[in-house]
Amino acid sequence: MQAIRLHAFGPADNLVHEWAEDPLPGPGQVRIAVAAAGVHLLDVALREGMTGPYAAVAELPTIPGREVAGTVESLGEGTDPAWLGKRVVVHIGMAPGGYAELTVADADRLHEIPAGLDEAAAVAMIGTGRTTLGILAFTELGPDSVVVVPAAAGGIGTLLVQYAKNAGATVIGLAGGPxxxxxxxxxxxxLAVDYTLPDWPGRVRAHLDSIGRRATVVYDSVGGVTARAAVDLLGKGGAHIVFGWSGEDLHKGGPLTFTPEEIAERGITSESVLGPTMIQKGGGLRALETLALAEAAAGRLRPSVQRYPLAEAATAHRAMETRGTMGKVVLEP
Structure with missing residues (x-):
């Protein structure tokens, strides 16, 4: 099969498009003919050899990728034969293998792709969609909500904007460039504003003044000065929901944090929702995945997808590193 392999940790050019042995499904597994493989910002960090609470150094050489959709084309011992020939999507966990024409996955992780949903959209919802709904479990949105979404053109940001609008909220999206x-x-x-322009907070404040409101929620995935300026827009009782810090260096950066004294003075809350807290709040990963796919199938959430051929995985990684992508990045063999 054709695959993307990483032989040494480092830059995007280390992702090599080459022939690899076809994987064999083990007991309770299926082999999937991949139609779409998701690319995550964490994949970039893993490619560089990052370790941490949500990552472990892979044994090299490795085929990256943890989110795939396609058709089940063979079964391992003891796997339910009903899976054969079905269109499926799966988050295969921390085990890699998605950037390839074929991959294996545990059958108990599979979801059948709903009719009318294509594989790229399914991949977006199995990872980005489930995370979005997990984040949203920490807030209740309605017509009185004024939501600020930094990175609003990204995969999660796109879905946050849609969900908030469906709930009747006023939504302010921040994005980089026209x-x-x-x-x-x-x-x-x-309101959509370019956060690379120095006057963007003033534009947002003028809009809020025109409607007589202050922001009630900031969904922060960027950290740094952009997030701090966004939090400054919150009124008393506002919520700062943290789920990333992509505006900072992946290795040296960190989320925007406040001291208890600052929180008390501002009259807001600030909460990091990554990891087990989000999983528990959302009812478990599988429940979030099922809900995400159902929301997309019903048309209530519409993921934005940026597609690259499998052979251009390095190009996709470079684009993500330079904030040159919009929506969920997907590789297609």
């Missing part, structure tokens, strides 16, 4: 701002506007945000 093309991304246009995408956020087209996605339904009430």
């Amino acid at each position: 093309a991304k701002v246009a995408r956020v506007e087209a996605n339904g945000a009430d």
Whole structure:
């Protein structure tokens, strides 16, 4: 099969498109003919050899990728034969193998792709979608909500904007550059602003003043100065929900945090929702995955997908590192 393999940790050019042995499904597993493989920002960090609470150094050489969709084309011993020939999507966990024409996965992790949903959209929802719904479990949105979404043109940001608008909230989307701002506007945000321009907080404040409101929620995946400026827009009782810090260096950066004294003075809450806390709050990973796929199948959430051929995995990684992507990045063999 054709696959993307990593022989040494380092830059995107270390992702090599080459022939690899076809994987064999073990007991209770299936082999999937991959139609779409998700690319995650964590894949970039893993490619560089990062370790941490959600990552472990892979044994090299390795085929990256943890989110795949395609058709079950063979079964391991003891696997339910009903899976054969079905279109499926799966988050295979920390075990790699997705950037390839074929991959194996445990049958008990599979979801059948709902009719009318293509494989790329299914991949977006199995990872990005489940995370979005996990984040949303920490807030209740309605017509009185004023939501600020940094990175609103990204995979999670796109879905946050849609969900908030469906709930009747006022939504302010932040994005970097005219093309991304246009995408956020087209996605339904009430106001879309370019956070690379120095006057963006003033534009947002002027809009809030015009409607007589202050922000009630900031969904923060960027950290740094952008997140701090966004939090400054919160009114008393507002919530700062942290689920990443992509605006900072992956290795040296960290989330925007506040001291208890700052929290008390501002009259807000600030909560990091990554990891087990989010999983428990959302009812478990499988429940979040099932809900995400159902929301997409019903048309209530519409993932934005940026597609690359499998052979261009290195290009996709470089684009992610330079914030040159919009929506969920997907590789297609």
